[in-house]
Amino acid sequence: MKLNIITFAATALLIASGTVASAAEVVVTQKAKKFDQKKVTINKGDSIKFVNADSITHNIHSRGAGKFDLGAQKPNTAMTHVFAADGTFKIRCAIHPKMKLKVTVK
Numbered sequence: 001m002k003l004n005i006i007t008f009a010a011t012a013l014l015i016a017s018g019t020v021a022s023a024a025e026v027v028v029t030q031k032a033k034k035f036d037q038k039k040v041t042i043n044k045g046d047s048i049k050f051v052n053a054d055s056i057t058h059n060i061h062s063r064g065a066g067k068f069d070l071g072a073q074k075p076n077t078a079m080t081h082v083f084a085a086d087g088t089f090k091i092r093c094a095i096h097p098k099m100k101l102k103v104t105v106k
């Protein structure tokens with residue numbers, strides 16, 4: 001009986017550590033109509049949390065393969081996008097065309 005409990009605990013620990021290692025989250029902040037990073041490299045399945053630290057609305061999107069549109073993002077909010085496929089993504093703001101971020105997913 002005692003052995004069964006130990007086996008169960010060890011299995012649970014393995015599952016938990018595997019979950020933690022599988023996906024990461026990178027934070028990219030929008031400030032003064034710019035992304036705080038120009039390039040981000042992540043692994044497939046990772047996500048980017050986009051923080052709007054401006055006092056104006058932004059609208060993050062990407063066209064082409066794996067396109068997405070987060071829609072209007074109000075000041076002092078965060079939106080997260082999961083990159084499920086590999087490739088290179090050009091992230092733009094629909095309101096401020098000069099905002100550019102390149103995301104490489106490996």
Ligand SMILES: [Cu+2]
Nearest residue numbers: 058093095096
């Ligand atoms: Cu913007």
